[in-house]
Amino acid sequence: MIKIKKLNHIYKNRTENAVKNINLHIKKGENVVIIGSSGSGKSTLLKCINRLIESTSGSVLIDNQNISNCHQKKAEKIRANIGMIFQNFNILERETVFHNVLNGRLSYNNHWKTIFGKFSKEDHDIAKECISRVGLHEYMYEHTMNLSGGQKQRVAIARVLSQQPSVILADEPVSNLDPKLMKEIMDLLKNICVEKGITLVTSLHFLNFAKKYGSRIIGMRDGKIVFDDKPENLTEKDIVDIYGKTKDWYLYGKAGF
Numbered sequence: 001m002i003k004i005k006k007l008n009h010i011y012k013n014r015t016e017n018a019v020k021n022i023n024l025h026i027k028k029g030e031n032v033v034i035i036g037s038s039g040s041g042k043s044t045l046l047k048c049i050n051r052l053i054e055s056t057s058g059s060v061l062i063d064n065q066n067i068s069n070c071h072q073k074k075a076e077k078i079r080a081n082i083g084m085i086f087q088n089f090n091i092l093e094r095e096t097v098f099h100n101v102l103n104g105r106l107s108y109n110n111h112w113k114t115i116f117g118k119f120s121k122e123d124h125d126i127a128k129e130c131i132s133r134v135g136l137h138e139y140m141y142e143h144t145m146n147l148s149g150g151q152k153q154r155v156a157i158a159r160v161l162s163q164q165p166s167v168i169l170a171d172e173p174v175s176n177l178d179p180k181l182m183k184e185i186m187d188l189l190k191n192i193c194v195e196k197g198i199t200l201v202t203s204l205h206f207l208n209f210a211k212k213y214g215s216r217i218i219g220m221r222d223g224k225i226v227f228d229d230k231p232e233n234l235t236e237k238d239i240v241d242i243y244g245k246t247k248d249w250y251l252y253g254k255a256g257f
């Protein structure tokens, strides 16, 4: 589903690559969790996958289509198949739950049509179904600014679902939530992806959490992949390879769980 070859990204005015020579194959329906300390390149890698940022070299293929080296129009088309979830929810606070989720249908419609609010009945039905799936049916016409953090992330998940994506990239989707909500949201995301056969790639900070939710763990350090295996094969040595010999690494495993 996702094939990454020799991917590099260097930000302007930086001397070090943020991601270095990444080679990675992710199969359809896989549930991959990326871990690594702050600055290790998790977000950069996720953003290169859907070309929110341009890779400096290398390629990313989504379902055998090269998103990293094609026209913007084509990239937009490929991106319609990839949902993205962020730590800070990225929803429109002044809009209702329904409108936020309906916006997920944008990529399926002509731009001019959507400017004039001409979504089809099918778009409306899909949006409503997605809102129900994340348990927000009774908040359908509520403004999202009145919702709690957990509910806002549910709106973001519903919006991504309404895109009917094959891949979901979630960049620290639960970092702004308390431990109980973290679990609720991760359960929801994982169950939805299993149910619909969606490939899920999530970056997470807490180790125990990553082991619980991922069926494959990718450990990053200084822009490189230093671990790629099943959670049960993650040893203490691997953890030191990922987080370094800091006395604090155990915090990643302890917090919240």
Ligand SMILES: Nc1ncnc2c1ncn2[C@@H]1O[C@H](COP(=O)(O)OP(=O)(O)OP(=O)(O)O)[C@@H](O)[C@H]1O
Pocket (backbone or CB within 6 Å): 011, 012, 014, 018, 036, 037, 038, 039, 040, 041, 042, 043, 044, 045
């Ligand atoms: N917009 C930017 N401009 C310049 N450098 C950046 C930019 N974004 C990230 N970086 C640098 O790229 C490297 C990787 O950052 P990235 O945000 O991918 O790490 P991360 O693993 O997601 O960290 P965190 O866990 O804190 O979210 C870091 O050295 C960071 O300083």
Ligand SMILES: [Mg+2]
Pocket (backbone or CB within 6 Å): 042, 043, 044, 171
């Ligand atoms: Mg990040």
